[in-house]
Amino acid sequence: MPEGDSVFRAAAQLHAALAGKELLATDFRVPRFATLKLGGWTVEEVVPRGKHLLMRVAGPRPQDRLTIHSHLKMEGTWQVYPPGGRWRKPGFTARCVLRTATADAVGFSLGVLEVVPTAEEDSVVGHLGPDLLGPDWDLAEAEKRLLAAPDVPIGVALLDQRNLAGIGNIYRCEACFLSKVHPAAPVSAVPDLAAMIMDAKVMLGANLGPGRRVTILNARGMPVGRSEGRPPYWVYGRERQPCLKCRTPIRRGVLAKATGTEERDIYFCPTCQPPPEGT
Template sequence: MPEGDAVRRTADRLDRALGGRTLLATDFRVPQLATTNLAGATVERTATHGKHLLTRLEQPDGRRLTLHTHLKMEGSWLVLPAGRRWPKPAHEARVVLRVEGADAVGFTLGLVELLPTADEHTVVGHLGPDLLGAWTADDEDVAVRRLTADRDRPLGEALLDQTVVAGLGTIWVAEGCFVHGVSPVTPVGEVQDPRRLLRRARLMLQTAVRQGRPVTTGDRREPVWVYRRQRQACRRCGTTILAGQLGAPGRERTTYWCPACQPTTPPEST
């Protein structure tokens, strides 16, 4: 599933193509919106909250609507020159938004719905603070409080919970825990300075948005420290990288760590 940085880059791509422009035609290929026509609406911008995309529109009569989409595991938004043949099968298209000179096509989207912009809270209000959002001091306090609420919960599981903090997936949980020097299977109550961990994760996401891909090591040829590197040598110390499962049965997510660089039991403070 695309993570917060990839979703933000998708939103930026939609903004460059659609922002401030009038829709010439729309095509919604989902049953609940099959008869909807938003031609004439102006696209204000596409915002994000974690992994959710919120394309905000203003109707000619002044009503404001939000197109809420989620990529889930296989979805994508492509921006193509008008009339260009689509690189994916037409039956996979779920939404087409056309402006002068360009089509934005959402393929295999996991969620498509339209709602009043004033009601956005009904679809994202349950989520934790967005690491790529404004991130105020209050946001950070809320995120730390939610992260540490269950002291026995494995750190990686808590970080993957979008109601705790929004935007992290398996890449950033594994890489963020490595940079912080703690195993993702460590109970939250044993994690030293969770506030700093969140700040580091936010910085990593912001950097990935700018760079266009995750590069946590600083080397594009070998971009990650531990993600999907099980049974390989740690780039820092040479110890074999481990992999393990987080989450309830049937909803497990794989995580990765170096047992030497990321001890499950942190050292005693001195």
């Protein structure tokens, strides 16, 4: 599952390569849209919405407005090549090819690829909660949605994109650590939910530029430890390594699968984030 920052960066790269450009040829390699051809249409913009990518294209008539909607899921990626450039991924994994005079954009192993009228975008992203990296960001609304199911484990609730959009497994583990809350603890047990959400937002926001992802930030919210040899994360992927605050070995576990989420590993410090009773 991608994190919102990956999708944000992918959208920025695609927007830079495609916005304002006329499509010379398109190839949708999914059965439902295999016969759709958008040659002659113009890419207006590429925007992220949570973990979803929306490419808005305009056709020859004013009423022709379509949105190419994709979701990367686990393995998906969009890559931009010079026209006719050699792909770095196997051709059989390509799901969408968009050709312009200056660039080819290719979507590989996309978890979702569909084309909808732009006026009906809500049918594919309308369920999303406030986007941590989006213009619609609304902290109070995100908090309200999380608190609407107070008994759900916070680690599950943070991944549920209907509550707030953009958090993947890395940021949910890191946000729980910073709040000293075990991911299995219920939403209602988080002492300062707004602070936890804002920690996630600040970490995501610090990773919109180039370079590897780092969640360890200084007081000004700037990443530290982007250099090699320093851990990029507080807990994520650090099983058995010492907690950076108390030296206790970090543990890995699994949270129960919940509706709309995938079962993913959690990482936590058993001292800083004591597991709730009964787990």
